[in-house]
Amino acid sequence: MQRERWRCGVLPSWIMGIVLGLSSLSVVAQASPERMTLAHVQVQAGDDPAWADPAFDDRDWPEVALHEVEPAGPIFWLRGRITIDPELLASGRPIGARFLALASCQLFWDGAWLGDNGTVGTSASTERPGAIDWLVPLPASVEPGVHTVALRCSAHRRGFEPMTGFYVFWIGDYLSLADAGRWHATQTLLSAGGLWAIGLFYVLTFALARRSRSHLWLGLLACASGALVIVESLRALVGYTYDLHIWRLSLITALAWAINALLLAFVTGRYPLSGRRRFLLVTHGILLASLALPSYDAKSAGLFLVGLSASFGWTVRAVRRGWSDAGYAIAGLALCLLVGVWQQQAFLDYFLFFTLSLLCLFLLVSHILADGRERREHAATELRSARLEIELLRRHLQPHFLMNTLTALAEWFEEEPEVASAMVEDLGRELRILADVSKQSSIPLGQELALCRSHLAVMARRRDEVLGLDAEGVDETASIPPAVFHTLLENALTHNAYRGEPASFRLREDRRDGTRVLTFDAPHRPRAGTDDPSTVREGTGLRYVRARLRESYGDRFTFDDGPTTAADSRPVWRTVIRLPLESGGAT
């Protein structure tokens, strides 16, 4: 049933993932409409209007691939030749030029001025920055054949030394050049919207429903991924002047860092394995180191490579330690790594929103599974506590205790009413303490001792025995799960006959090496016939004690018991409970 339900929840996520995947591939597929590219240019520093002339002899200018052009002076010129295919003009549709560069420029087409992108200047103060993505229509009269393109440029306001300041120069169908980013933008917005919806949901769940930190990390991770997807596509979505490009790149790097830091926080928080602090310290160190890589693209790639592979390693460890639901996270991380390695160049430009969406989906699935598991475990713990409470109370409502006590009371009332009154008081005190403590998972040792003493008082009168408890030197303020020693006392009283000679129980506390050692000695004088129901009750009694200790201390306690000889050479049944000393346990 449980598995079925999860599968139902996972199915929509898969469908969404597949849709996102296909749509991103369609972007890649239609990314190259009919267009001509200016691949190489001649570069010359200086400024001369004659350089716009197609007849100008630029043979002594150095030729450089466009994307390797460096600004050669305060103002510099690029000259190149581009061939217009007759087919492009056949449709009669307007054609245009699209220029992507970190520069302001003036474009001359066959010597004629075609347009200004910003204002070219000799210094930062005289230059007005142009759009990083500039589209300009070509004259309707343009003919097929070779044309001269001259670009008068200045690039004083880049703010950094980019690996490449000039990206591309295209001639093509004007409308399809203008539309090129539309598809991309649509899907960017779609996936960013999805990521933000997931992100907000989990951030709010954390803030309002007080859920675990994993909710917060996953929420912020999805929000940051949505933001990165948007910022990556900002050029196509809104356009901006080239001087702002450094801010966009810085933002991308910051977001890439945030995403990977959050990813690490999520996987280490979701799957808390040992050595978490050291792992985070080392990985964050490498993350910071990758910020020193030379280009912004390399920085982002480094951050993702470190973050994804470290998270991958961590989740693989988690699966090995039994967190089977971490498998989904592994699948998502592996997919991202594969796409990253396979498409190193296109990763940030085309695959980012696809992989980030998919990664978030996979993390979401593993988070939902783990969250469900944790909730079931939590419910089981609560149920266990409730059961222990009931068990403790029932032991005092069970006929053997209650009816024998009442019968003894009846006898005292008829024979020695004062003793009966005192016994009623003791019984009242015991039941009152019991009602107080049974709901709690831990109580002060002093309260436990009071419970034991009132029980001994009742039993001493009921059994006509002299019973005492010596707990000298124990720390009465330290905590202990309720009715642990009370139960041990009950067991001892069931198994032993203390008639004739006073019986003194003894509790001692020792603290060493971060451990609290509680030693409980019960005088060992077994009854002749152990055919009582005691064999059954011993089992439930000790089970109760162990369950209570486990509830408070997990596996960090030990419980041993057995017969031995006390310091005064009397036989005792000794129970030794070792608890961790730090406050971590019973709270």
Next chain:
Amino acid sequence: MRVLVVEDEAVVARRLRRLIGEILGSDLERLDVIDHLGDAIDRVFETPYDLVFLDLSLHGDDGFDLLRHAVSGAFHTIVVSAHTDRALEAFELGVLDFVPKPFGRDRLARAIGRARGQGPSPRRLRQLAVRRAGQLTLVPIEQLVYVRAADDYAELHTADGRVLLHDKTLAKLEALLPEPFERVHRSYLVDLRRARRLESEPGSRYRLVLADGTDIPVGRTRVAALRKRLV
């Protein structure tokens, strides 16, 4: 009357001792108190008690094992227990009464009255425990055809022809055996569901013929009542 009290709670044992003494008065020949049955069971069977008060915690099965042994004895067994939820089972095993804790003098007096043949008996026995050489044999009541007195014992005659000797007297078994069993003669208890006809013999003597052909003598004083039941 010779009485044994088996009770491990000191004050409860004291209460039983005191109340039994008060109720039986001079009829009390002997009163022993032990705190558990366990290994002492054989000694208990050797002592000629008339009545045993037994505190068994009937919570586990051990209590019932002991009880099965106890009810095979010559004495009547009265259970004094906190576990009232198992009273019916105890009755089916053959205890004469079940006194729930806590108890007062009146309730205890009623139980002792039953043991002395006063007041109604429970008659809810479902199986009879028979001790033979320390071993217990359980005889379901459906298997029992009739019971014949044999000195201080009783012969159980079963449908498959077996004859087993029970430690209890016929009078004690009469107090325990359920309704269809009828005392037809000083020495006979018969399951009337198995009776076919009542025949008279010369000398105004009567006999009951059972389905399997067995003849059971019928006491003269019991004929009228028996005839009424058989019609």
